[in-house]
Amino acid sequence: MPHNRIYLSPPHMTGREMEYIKAAFDSNWIAPLGPHVDAFEREMADYVGAAGALALSSGTAALHLALKLAGVGRGDRVFCSDLTFAASVNPVFYEGAEPVFIDAEPESWNLSPGALQRAFDDAEREGRLPKAVVAADLYGQSADYGPIGQICDRYNVPLVEDAAEALGATYRGRKCGALGRWNILSFNGNKIITTSGGGMLLSDDEDSLAKARFWATQARDRAPWYQHSEIGYNYRLSNLLAAVGRAQLTVIEDRVAARRAVFGRYAAALGDIPGVSFMPEASFGRHNRWLSVVLVDPERAGLSPLDLMETLEGENIESRPLWKPMHLQPVFEAFPFYAHEGKGAPAVSADLFKKGLCLPSGSSLAEEEQGRIVALLRGTLQP
């Protein structure tokens, strides 16, 4: 291969992580709790503007606990974003419940308030309201939480914000990660900041976080011996990984700026090519541009996103199609789906999936490397 591989979204260390880790070693806090965990929770809650936070082993674990707090159980329904990663939905099944998928809307590519309302209308008629709504902030852009929150409030159904991809993004001046009743973040290795693996549950309801903390530490009763009245989980974040997260959080604003700059360069360099467009930034917020997404209309551009992916791969450059919509996944296709424009209308999510490609978007992507990607794309799209 002529060049080193360019990855989609590699970890980007600050250089300060080892100082924080050294402090953990020096104090021998090598455990799934400790001062870095406490401080990371406080600092993240302050950053997003939530009253409290619980650091966990993954974003998926955080979502699982959020659904338990919402009282989701066997046979219940949960309304979920359709255009997202499967981890947004899998925890619904951990509790024996069933998803109903809500299409994306074109402005933000996130949960359509119109389709959500129609799903609630039907659920009310059937006497089967959902136990929770899970809305994802796709690729680092907030969903439209004004109307979504109003609908949830009207039916008294709790909203869970899956902000796994959206740390540093905003909605009408408020930070993602604090826009639902319960909110989750992911610090997986490919996210805008990372702990290698990790996640967080955030809420203004601190009593509920105390309950989640109890479940996440094996549900140990207050007793001098090991006594259990409920089923628990081993979901806490290691103090060593929280050390990494604290160092990473100090640079979140720089990371957002760098990713937005990467996106801006793609859009400026390629936006004039017929059949090529980019993921929009909704009027209601700041996109963190975790991933830069290009849309290629195969009819106008004469190429599909998979053709482009192959071309990039030939030059050792990683790219990836959009998340395949949940209602098209073999494992989920039996569950109901509400399209943005109404019953029988084509799915917005499926159309985006057909056209979209995620380009290398890391905050450490060098301008020279991005220049190579742009030249290759331009040469392929306009030979």
Ligand SMILES: Cc1ncc(COP(=O)(O)O)c(C=O)c1O
């Ligand atoms: C939208 C979304 N939800 C949930 C998750 C799950 O997070 P984790 O990998 O930390 O379990 C991810 C990412 O992995 C994600 O992108």
